[in-house]
Amino acid sequence: MTLSRRSILYLVLLALALAVPLLGNTYYTRFATQIAMYGMAALAVDLLLGYVGLITFGQAAFVGVGAYVTGMLTVAGVHDALIVWPAAILGAVAFALIIGALSLRTEGFQFIMVTLAFAQMVYYIAQSLRSYGGDNGFTIPRRNTLAGMSLANHTVFYYVVLALLVIVMVVAARLVKSEFGMVIRGRRDNERRLAAIGFPPFRYKYAAFLIAAGVAGLAGALMANHARFVSPAILSWQVSGQLLAMVILGSAGTLMGPIFGAAIYLVFQQVLSDYTDHWMIFFGPLIVARVLFVKEGLWGMLVRALGAQEIRAPRRPVATDRGAAE
Amino acid sequence: MTAMLETVHLYKSFGALQVTDDVSITVEEGEVHALIGPNGAGKTTLIGQLTGELRPDAGHIRFDGRDITGLATADRARLGLARSFQITSIFPSFTAEGNVSLAVQATEKHSFRFWRPAETLERLHRPARQLLRQLGIVERADTVAGGMAHGEHRQLEIAMALATNPRMLLLDEPMAGLGSEESQAMLELLARLKGQYSILLIEHDMDVVFSLADRISVLVNGRVIASGDGEAIRNDPQVRIAYLGEDDEFGEADA
Numbered sequence: 001m002t003l004s005r006r007s008i009l010y011l012v013l014l015a016l017a018l019a020v021p022l023l024g025n026t027y028y029t030r031f032a033t034q035i036a037m038y039g040m041a042a043l044a045v046d047l048l049l050g051y052v053g054l055i056t057f058g059q060a061a062f063v064g065v066g067a068y069v070t071g072m073l074t075v076a077g078v079h080d081a082l083i084v085w086p087a088a089i090l091g092a093v094a095f096a097l098i099i100g101a102l103s104l105r106t107e108g109f110q111f112i113m114v115t116l117a118f119a120q121m122v123y124y125i126a127q128s129l130r131s132y133g134g135d136n137g138f139t140i141p142r143r144n145t146l147a148g149m150s151l152a153n154h155t156v157f158y159y160v161v162l163a164l165l166v167i168v169m170v171v172a173a174r175l176v177k178s179e180f181g182m183v184i185r186g187r188r189d190n191e192r193r194l195a196a197i198g199f200p201p202f203r204y205k206y207a208a209f210l211i212a213a214g215v216a217g218l219a220g221a222l223m224a225n226h227a228r229f230v231s232p233a234i235l236s237w238q239v240s241g242q243l244l245a246m247v248i249l250g251s252a253g254t255l256m257g258p259i260f261g262a263a264i265y266l267v268f269q270q271v272l273s274d275y276t277d278h279w280m281i282f283f284g285p286l287i288v289a290r291v292l293f294v295k296e297g298l299w300g301m302l303v304r305a306l307g308a309q310e311i312r313a314p315r316r317p318v319a320t321d322r323g324a325a326e
Numbered sequence: 327m328t329a330m331l332e333t334v335h336l337y338k339s340f341g342a343l344q345v346t347d348d349v350s351i352t353v354e355e356g357e358v359h360a361l362i363g364p365n366g367a368g369k370t371t372l373i374g375q376l377t378g379e380l381r382p383d384a385g386h387i388r389f390d391g392r393d394i395t396g397l398a399t400a401d402r403a404r405l406g407l408a409r410s411f412q413i414t415s416i417f418p419s420f421t422a423e424g425n426v427s428l429a430v431q432a433t434e435k436h437s438f439r440f441w442r443p444a445e446t447l448e449r450l451h452r453p454a455r456q457l458l459r460q461l462g463i464v465e466r467a468d469t470v471a472g473g474m475a476h477g478e479h480r481q482l483e484i485a486m487a488l489a490t491n492p493r494m495l496l497l498d499e500p501m502a503g504l505g506s507e508e509s510q511a512m513l514e515l516l517a518r519l520k521g522q523y524s525i526l527l528i529e530h531d532m533d534v535v536f537s538l539a540d541r542i543s544v545l546v547n548g549r550v551i552a553s554g555d556g557e558a559i560r561n562d563p564q565v566r567i568a569y570l571g572e573d574d575e576f577g578e579a580d581a
Contacts, residue, residue, distance in 0.1 A: 177443040179431055179450075182420075186428050189417040196377065196415070197490050198403035198432035207438065 005308035010256075017162055021155040030226075033158045035266050036165045037222045039259030042246040043172060044215035049244070050253030051176050052208045053188030054104075057112045057240050058119030061099070062092040062213040064235030066220025068126060071230035074140045075132075081144040081151070085221045092217025093210050095122065100209040104202060119240055126232040137231020144225055151225065161222050165259070168215055172255050175211070184208050188253075249290055251297025260299040329388070330355045330494050330524040331376070331407070336385035338371060338548075345371045346382065347548035353494070358516075358525045360535045363545035364568065369528050370412065372545070373498050376526070377409055378402050390493065403432070406493030410483040410500055412528075418472030422463060422482055425471050427454035429489035457485045461515065477508035484515065494524040501531045513537070536560075544568065 003011070020032040041063050048054040069091035073084045103114040132138045143151040151157045175181050183204045186194045191201050224230045233239075242265065250261025268286070272279030294301050303309055331353040338346035345368040353359040363369055374380035376387060378399040387395045394402055403409075417425050427450040431437055444450060458464040461481045466474060471482060480500060487495055500516065501509050509531070516538055519525065529535050535542060536556045543553040544565050552562045559565055 174443070175440050177445065178441055179437045179439045179444045179447070181440075182424070182428050182431065182444045183437045185419070186417050189419050190415060192379070193411075193415045193417060193486075195379075195399040196403055196409055196411075197429045197486060198400050199437070200398060200400040204437070 005306060006303070006310060009303070009306055009308045014166070018159075021158060026154050029154045029158050031266070031270070033154070033161050033226055035259075035263045036158070036161045037219050037226060038243070038246065038266060039262040040165050040168055040222070041216050041219035042243050042250070042258035042262045043168060043255055044212040044219065045243045046247045046250075046252055046255060046258040047172060047176075047208060047212045047215070049247055050251075050255075050257075051181065051188060052184045052205055053191075054205065054209070055108075055112050055244070056115045056212075057237065057244070058099070058103075058115030058117075059212070059216050059243050060235050060237065060239035061119035061122040062096060062216035063220035063223065063239065063243075064122060064126060064232070065092045065095050066217030067224035067230045067234050068129075068132070068220075069217075070144070070221040070224040071138060071140050072132065074142075074144060074224075075138070079142075079145050081146040081221075081225075084144050085218060088221035088224075089214045089217045092213045092220065096210050096213030100206050100213075104205050104209060116237060116240070119235065119237060123232055123235040123237075126235050133231065135232060137229060137233070140224060140228045140230065143228060157226065161226075164218065164222070168218070169255060169259070172215075176255070180204070180207070245287055249287060249298060251299040254297070254299055257297050257299035260302070261297070264298060328355050328391075329353070330357075330390060331526065332388040333372075333376070334386040334388065336372070336375060336387065337383045338368075338375060338380065339383060345548050346375065349385075349545070349548070349550055351543050351550060351553065353524050353526050354540075355524050356521055357540040358520050358527055358538050360527045360529060360539035360542045361545060362529065362532075362535055362542060367545040368548040369545055370498065371548075373409070373496060373528065376496060377407070403490060403492075406491070407496065408487040408490045408492035408494070409496040410480075410487050410498060412498040412502060414476065414479040414483065416471050416479060416482055416486070418470070420471055421468050422471050422474065422478075423451070423454050423458060423467040425482055426457050426485050426489050427451060429486040430454055433489075433491050453489065457489055460488075461485045462511070476503055477505065477511075480504060480508075480512065481515075484519075488519075492523060494526070495519065496526050496528075498528050499530060500527070501529060501534055509534075 017032065021029045041059065045056060045059045048056050066088035069088040070084050073087060078084055099115070099118045103111060103118060106114050127135050143157065145151065146160060151160060176185070183194070183199055186199070187201050187205060194201050220234065223234060246261035246265045247258040248261070249264055250259065251257030268283050269279060272282055290298065296304065329352045333349055333351050336346050336349040349372060351359070361369055361372070371380060375382045378397055382395065386393055389402065389405060389407055394405065417428065420428065427444070430450050430453050431444070455464060455467060458467050461484060463478055463481050466478060474482070484500065501512055504512055513534055520538060527535070527539065539556065541553065541555060542559045543550050544559060546568045551564050551568060552559055
């Protein structure tokens with residue numbers, strides 16, 4: 001069996017990810033967990049930005065709802081991840097049902113502002129939850145258990161997060177190539193044309209919005225478990241902005257790019273903030289440089305440098321459908 | 327003959343400007359009805375109302391005996407009202423075949439199918455290829471559409487319109503921007519489509535209009551000032567006045 005360069009690249013990255021706990025330092029394992037969780041949330045943003053063509057500035061709301069649902073259920077004594085995490089996903093989707101129904105009636109810049117406004121509303125709701133610490137948030141006594149298995153160990157938890165990320169990634173990769181995927185990509189390219197051939201754009205955008213919210217909700221559930229702490233900060237507009245920055249840094253419309261972008265973002269944040277609190281002063285120009293000079297994003301650049309582009313071979317001999325061309 | 331598309335006393339204004347002023351036109355089943363008029367006559371606004379992108383202020387639109395005035399664009403397309411755009415409107419990141427197969431996909435009840443790769447579906451692929459072959463651009467099937475030539479885009483647009491399994495075509499200046507050879511090919515294509523579909527043709531090229539149209543309506547300042555066959559339109563004094571000073575296309579057509 002021969003593997004394409006692209007498959008090899010994915011396998012190498014997966015192997016690297018799997019090897020992190022072998023370093024034997026909990027710090028690195030926790031850091032890699034962070035990357036995987038943010039990568040998942042950024043992937044959700046990429047589904048909207050890179051495939052539907054919707055710039056959302058409110059994805060943190062769904063991450064936050066997932067985290068709060070997880071925290072509240074856990075505090076209430078529900079510990080099984082098989083109940084808590086699906087509940088977190090459903091909670092995020094429930095919010096998206098309302099937010100999407102209203103915000104998707106708007107376009108472009110308005111959509112950015114409306115998603116931001118809704119996210120801020122959710123932020124203030126969280127802040128007003130006195131019994132859950134209000135502005136200070138609340139701690140979760142212990143991590144959820146997964147079908148009876150403890151996730152307290154950082155390595156075990158990391159592998160669970162990584163497995164979920166891989167599953168989300170594979171499902172998303174199928175989804176964007178499916179018939180549904182073609183419709184949302186059609187909307188990204190040209191909504192007017194999409195309507196003209198007979199697709200009502202709204203319901204497809206709405207469905208994609210709900211899916212992206214569910215993925216963000218799962219990421220939020222994991223974040224709450226990881227930190228054993230939830231506060232309104234996870235819902236703030238800065239988090240929405242970070243997720244967008246990760247997607248843009250990596251490459252929109254690639255699914256893997258946002259995860260790569262999350263890694264770079266968090267590494268820079270970690271390294272630079274050792275030297276200065278104002279690390280954004282140095283990081284900001286990097287994002288600007290990416291936008292100005294690296295058209296395909298850092299992930300796209302890496303893929304090209306390694307010659308691992310997706311191969312788009314004509315499936316059949318062209319021109320003559322039964323020619324001798326193969 | 328039965329009416330395929332009918333507008334009944336349609337009105338639309340933008341502010342003080344009456345862009346559609348009591349327009350009642352009928353496209354009979356199987357006929358090519360050309361809509362002509364000087365720039366700014368309100369042709370594009372009228373098309374917008376027919377496709378559902380604009381709502382008329384008053385009046386009705388009937389398609390195949392059904393009132394579609396309140397229907398959304400997508401619903402009208404699903405009833406069989408297909409269009410091509412004056413300014414090329416495609417999915418630029420898709421391949422040529424991808425453009426057409428998405429249009430084929432649009433004829434299905436819904437596309438909430440999330441798992442199987444669309445590219446592998448024979449029920450989309452086969453008709454899409456067939457249409458590309460019919461339009462003579464099958465060798466470009468795997469080319470990313472955004473990079474194709476203008477003439478090819480126009481053909482692709484027609485292929486997409488046909489892929490939706492329409493009963494009627496609204497063609498908004500299909501010849502716009504085409505070179506003379508391409509124009510000839512497009513004219514031949516339209517001639518082949520004539521009879522198979524009811525067609526409302528908006529076109530500036532008078533040779534095309536006179537050679538294809540069964541009936542011509544002339545729109546000036548939002549009003550239909552004349553409607554009839556080519557001969558009647560050529561000899562209509564009001565039409566001649568409306569077109570005088572623009573360019574003397576009618577003179578040429580007479581010669």
